[in-house]
Amino acid sequence: MGSTLSREEIDGVLAPLEVAVPLGRRAHGDPGVFETEREALFERGWSCVARAEDVAGPGQRVVAGLTPAGVLVMRGSDLELRAFHNVCVHRAMPLADGPGRSDSLTCRYHGWSYDARGRLVRAPHAPACLRARAPGLSPVRVGVWRGFVFVSLAADAPPLAEALRDPPPWLDRAPLEALVRVHAREHVTRANWKLVVSNFQESHHFPAVHPALERLTPTARATSWGADGPWLGGIMQIEPPHTTVSLTGQRARRAISDAGVVYDALAFPGLLTSLQPDYLLTYRLWPLAVDATRVSFEILVHTESARGDHADLVDFWSQVNVEDREIVERQALGMASPGPEPAAYARADEGVHAFERLVARAHAEALA
Numbered sequence: 001m002g003s004t005l006s007r008e009e010i011d012g013v014l015a016p017l018e019v020a021v022p023l024g025r026r027a028h029g030d031p032g033v034f035e036t037e038r039e040a041l042f043e044r045g046w047s048c049v050a051r052a053e054d055v056a057g058p059g060q061r062v063v064a065g066l067t068p069a070g071v072l073v074m075r076g077s078d079l080e081l082r083a084f085h086n087v088c089v090h091r092a093m094p095l096a097d098g099p100g101r102s103d104s105l106t107c108r109y110h111g112w113s114y115d116a117r118g119r120l121v122r123a124p125h126a127p128a129c130l131r132a133r134a135p136g137l138s139p140v141r142v143g144v145w146r147g148f149v150f151v152s153l154a155a156d157a158p159p160l161a162e163a164l165r166d167p168p169p170w171l172d173r174a175p176l177e178a179l180v181r182v183h184a185r186e187h188v189t190r191a192n193w194k195l196v197v198s199n200f201q202e203s204h205h206f207p208a209v210h211p212a213l214e215r216l217t218p219t220a221r222a223t224s225w226g227a228d229g230p231w232l233g234g235i236m237q238i239e240p241p242h243t244t245v246s247l248t249g250q251r252a253r254r255a256i257s258d259a260g261v262v263y264d265a266l267a268f269p270g271l272l273t274s275l276q277p278d279y280l281l282t283y284r285l286w287p288l289a290v291d292a293t294r295v296s297f298e299i300l301v302h303t304e305s306a307r308g309d310h311a312d313l314v315d316f317w318s319q320v321n322v323e324d325r326e327i328v329e330r331q332a333l334g335m336a337s338p339g340p341e342p343a344a345y346a347r348a349d350e351g352v353h354a355f356e357r358l359v360a361r362a363h364a365e366a367l368a
């Protein structure tokens with residue numbers, strides 16, 4: 001475990017919003033603080049790595065980049081979903097390079113093979129006693145929630161259902177299992193993961209940073225939801241006569257949520273969701289380094305609308321995502337420079353405060 005925030009930093013965040021002190025330079029730039037968060041929040045938590053559709057058939061697999069070699073998530077011949085460290089038991093060569101489908105996996109180094117259940121089935125030149133010592137790939141915990149596949153690198157992580165307890169009512173109502181991905185894009189934001197989340201947690205940067213978004217969902221009509229985690233959310237009203245958030249502003253797919261409303265929700269620490277009237281956005285975060293965060297962005301629509309043209313969404317959100325990435329990377333420069341520490345939360349930073357309180361509480365637990 002690395003270092004933690006100090007008692008003073010923790011208490012500063014946990015104070016009431018009017019007098020609270022936001023997380024500052026050390027929280028966003030200290031490698032020890034980063035290590036603590038990656039271990040306590042991400043590695044010991046559950047990370048969304050795929051949709052169930054990605055591993056639907058026997059032998060179907062994906063590789064999630066949560067470790068240098070990755071985590072292999074694979075549907076067995078018995079249709080059981082399993083996850084393993086993507087590392088050969090012979091001498092640690094990474095096994096699969098990416099998604100695929102096959103009955104077995106053969107290591108490219110010396111040809112040891114595994115079946116789709118992760119069992120070692122062929123080990124050329126191996127000693128006779130091997131089967132007892134190395135029965136197969138090393139398992140990782142895996143679970144599915146509402147069509148989303150999660151893994152946890154920690155054997156003692158709380159159950160997935162507990163980590164995702166009390167989801168916001170709008171996600172309960174939405175047909176999440178019936179959604180399919182129509183767009184995916186991944187990039188690395190050169191900023192601490194908390195800056196990426198904080199930016200998602202408030203909308204009062206919309207007028208300056210996202211003029212197109214501000215026209216459709218004005219920040220003046222945004223409200224926060226939830227305060228204690230693990231889910232934090234926000235609700236935005238769509239400005240009539242628009243009916244969805246897109247280039248046209250007009251709903252073009254089967255409805256999956258309430259007309260005229262956008263519901264944002266963060267599943268702490270690293271899954272951001274935005275439920276729109278006719279589609280769902282997800283941003284999956286993974287902290288690569290103290291100043292680098294991988295962001296995997298996806299657009300999902302109802303399976304009945306999957307075949308349509310979704311350029312009205314892809315083009316709109318590509319622009320918004322570029323705007324967010326640029327502004328957060330710019331903020332990271334300030335956070336890494338000498339100068340004043342962040343002084344106060346604005347009243348509209350309620351969602352940022354709620355998020356940083358969850359971070360501060362995690363540090364308080366690590367301190368204890």
Ligand code: FES
Pocket residue numbers: 088089090091092093107108109110111112
């Ligand atoms: S490391 Fe995989 S077969 Fe040798």
Ligand SMILES: [Fe+2]
Pocket residue numbers: 199200205209210324
């Ligand atoms: Fe933004």
